[in-house]
Amino acid sequence: MQYFQAIVPYLNNPLAIVGFVLFLMFGVHRALISSGILPPVSQTDAPQIVRDILRYGFFAAIIVLASGFALAAWNTYIDLRKSTSLTGSLHLVDAKVVEPSQVYARWPGWDENTKAFPKLDVSFRNDGIAIASITRAVITIKHVWIDRSPWLPSYRDISWNYDAILPITGEGCRIVVPLSQDIKSNESDRFTITLGNDAPGTYDWFLFDIETAFFYNEDDSSLSTKEMIYLTPGQHIPVAENENLDRQISSLVYNLGVLAAVEKTGAALSEEAAKWADDKRSAVDRTVDQLVDPKSDLDTHIQIASILGRMGWYAKAALPVLEQVRDDKATDPKLMSAIGAAISSIQSETEPAVDLRVIRDDGHEGCSVAPGWDDKVPVVIANHEMRLSRRRLSRNRSSQS
Incomplete structure (x- = not known):
């Protein structure tokens, strides 16, 4: 019984079905002749019978073979319909x-x-x-x-x-x-x-x-x-x-914190978001440029140094320039003092834990x-x-x- 179960999957093949049908048909016919149920034919009728068997047997084999392939194709179609390839x-x-x-x-x-x-x-x-x-x-x-x-x-x-x-x-x-x-x-x-x-x-x-x-x-x-x-x-x-300078500085520092949070996500930036990010990244460089601008007066330089100090950790890229200006013997003592305070502020800070949650004043909740x-x-x-x-x-x- 176990040997029969092993060959059952192969019987689904159309060629196996055709062979099995032909074997069954001719085997039964041979058994009937051997048992004497069917009388032997005469020599005059034998050629005609052989021709009929070959003619009709050939067409019958073609029909059975085509039916087997059609059945296999239909089963394949049904299986594919159950998959997403036909949806x-x-x-x-x-x-x-x-x-x-x-x-x-x-x-x-x-x-x-x-x-x-x-x-x-x-x-x-x-x-x-x-x-x-x-x-x-x-x-x-x-x-x-x-x-x-x-x-x-x-x-x-x-x-x-x-x-x-x-x-x-x-x-x-x-x-x-x-x-x-x-x-x-x-x-x-x-x-x-x-x-x-x-x-x-x-x-x-x-x-x-x-x-x-x-x-x-x-x-x-x-x-x-x-x-x-x-x-x-x-x-x-x-x-x-x-016109409020303090508000401008606090907004800038806050937005630098937003930039740091955005960069940590690794998400793709839209075209305008990329422009925004570039604008924020260049904020420190623009501020440093004003610090070393010879056209600016002493009060402006002192104010710029104070702004860099307010930026704290976010202005760490400005440290080389600040140290260079501080160590310059031609630097005014007041400016040197302001730059020293800015350097201390920048070096003493780690990345600030800024609360960037959006909170509405009107009490409107999210979801x-x-x-x-x-x-x-x-x-x-x-x-x-x-x-x-x-x-x-x-x-x-x-x-x-």
Whole structure:
């Protein structure tokens, strides 16, 4: 019995089935003749019978053989239908956050026309055979930081229309975005999600660190973007003044702390976020340039040395220049004293533990997540169900029609 079980898998082969049928047919016929149930044929009828057997037996063998291969092909087709290869199989071609050009403007004359929110721009290709239906995206807010501005706003509100709202106090939240994008086999598609925020009237900017997962098909297959950091404005209002030096310095030191936190994530920076990072990295160099600028007077040099001291650990790159100026015999004693104090401040500090959490003055909370929450349930933010609006390209509509 065990030997028979060993050969059973081979009987599924179409050739084995054909051989078995032919063996059975001719074996039974031979047994019937040997037993005398079928009388021997005459010599005159034998050639005709042989010809009929060869003719019809050949066609019968072809039919059986074709049926065997057809059955095997059908079984293979059924197996493939159970896999994802005959459903939509998406490939993430590209994902990036696109911001308006020159969005990072730091002056009061900021162009009102540039006040547009960034968009998550994604492209997919369907490598499967069937249509792939993208049903939703889940945006995970990993971090939120403020690029603190020294400018004070005036008291005139400006109305904004948001296509989508991400909470600035929503660190750790997930935002479910209902989608309805169908991508045909061997075709590609591209769509955007406008990324707004719920910031109140402010001149500050915000850096969002997000990662987005896209779910498609009934089995909830998924693709995820890389972790990305982008820069976005809050609800900007006109600037009143920026004359308080202490506020400027404290904002600069705070933003250097944000830069350090951003660099630790290792996330990809959007184009405008990269500009922001470069601007912050060069802040110390620009300050040092003012310190050694021969056109500046003594009071300015002393003030610059004091600013570098306020920067503390973040100004460690300025130590070689500070020490060189301090050791210069031509340096004024007052400036030498200010530089010495700055060097002591920088050398005595380790990386400061700056609290970078976004806290709103209006008591507006981020997201409250119930126990057992999963990514299929919309996140509740400030007692309102937040969903992003669906945006579809006309090109996508035409491709589906």
